[in-house]
Amino acid sequence: MRTPFNHLAAPMHFYRWGARLVPWLGACTVVLLALGWWGGLVLAPPDYQQGDGFRIIYVHVPSAWMSLFVYVVMAGAGAVALIWRVKLAEVLMAASAPLGAWFTFLALATGSIWGKPMWGTYWVWDARLTSELILLFLYLGVIALLAANEDRRRASRAAAVLALVGVVNVPIIHFSVQWWSTLHQGPSVGSFGAPSIHSSMLVPLLVSALAFKCYYLTVLIMRARCEIVERERNSAWVREMLPR
Amino acid sequence: MSDMARFFDMGGYALYVWSAYGLVAVVLAANVAGPWFRQRRLLRRLAERDSAEER
Numbered sequence: 001m002r003t004p005f006n007h008l009a010a011p012m013h014f015y016r017w018g019a020r021l022v023p024w025l026g027a028c029t030v031v032l033l034a035l036g037w038w039g040g041l042v043l044a045p046p047d048y049q050q051g052d053g054f055r056i057i058y059v060h061v062p063s064a065w066m067s068l069f070v071y072v073v074m075a076g077a078g079a080v081a082l083i084w085r086v087k088l089a090e091v092l093m094a095a096s097a098p099l100g101a102w103f104t105f106l107a108l109a110t111g112s113i114w115g116k117p118m119w120g121t122y123w124v125w126d127a128r129l130t131s132e133l134i135l136l137f138l139y140l141g142v143i144a145l146l147a148a149n150e151d152r153r154r155a156s157r158a159a160a161v162l163a164l165v166g167v168v169n170v171p172i173i174h175f176s177v178q179w180w181s182t183l184h185q186g187p188s189v190g191s192f193g194a195p196s197i198h199s200s201m202l203v204p205l206l207v208s209a210l211a212f213k214c215y216y217l218t219v220l221i222m223r224a225r226c227e228i229v230e231r232e233r234n235s236a237w238v239r240e241m242l243p244r
Numbered sequence: 245m246s247d248m249a250r251f252f253d254m255g256g257y258a259l260y261v262w263s264a265y266g267l268v269a270v271v272l273a274a275n276v277a278g279p280w281f282r283q284r285r286l287l288r289r290l291a292e293r294d295s296a297e298e299r
Contacts, residue, residue, distance in 0.1 A: 051257060053255070053257035098275075099275065116260065222283070230286065233290055
């Protein structure tokens, strides 16, 4: 069945409209990040307990949210790739894995930097930190499986299975601060009920988070376009578009 | 302390706040530069391949 979606999902078309989207998404990222960090570093008042140290929240929480968001996107793309053998889904999974791993690394590293002055230690083996570290290993496992097979389509299937099994870790990370007694604090911004932080602190956080989403989309498309050219390097449309 | 100095001092948390923001900025920038250079390198290599085949 041919639908407009099939058309857009063909790697060749994704490659072309992706090129048009990247500058706009990139511009959105820069503007939102500037606004979010300005709000977080300048406009938001110091925290009554943590003083100015709490400002790390504007890089830590968006990174941590993205580490989970990207994982769900990657696993979703993996499921589509396994079930329907959609090439673009394989490409999006492969392009998401390194980005998700970097977001996870940033969540862990900025959390660690934040932990030192507030908790007195860079690291504790509490449920939140440990499950987030396992998330990093899951990403690295997916990346390793993708690199382990010359045949990209076979590699995608193996990686997709690992990504899907690892989804079980996502709710564990999310609820870890409620299920177990952790040194890590509970959520300031939950899915239910009013956030427990004032809007002068909350708005920059949401703007930063939106900036990270735009950033992910921008770099996802950039990475996916590289991946598409590598996979389709022998096809007629790639040969035709090359500079002479 | 001037406003500017107070801003950079971050209430004594300067080391932690600025290293966290700095690390994030470096990683985000590197992840944009990576695919950008990879794409350019890739297209150049493929163009060379094609011109070699034509000869």
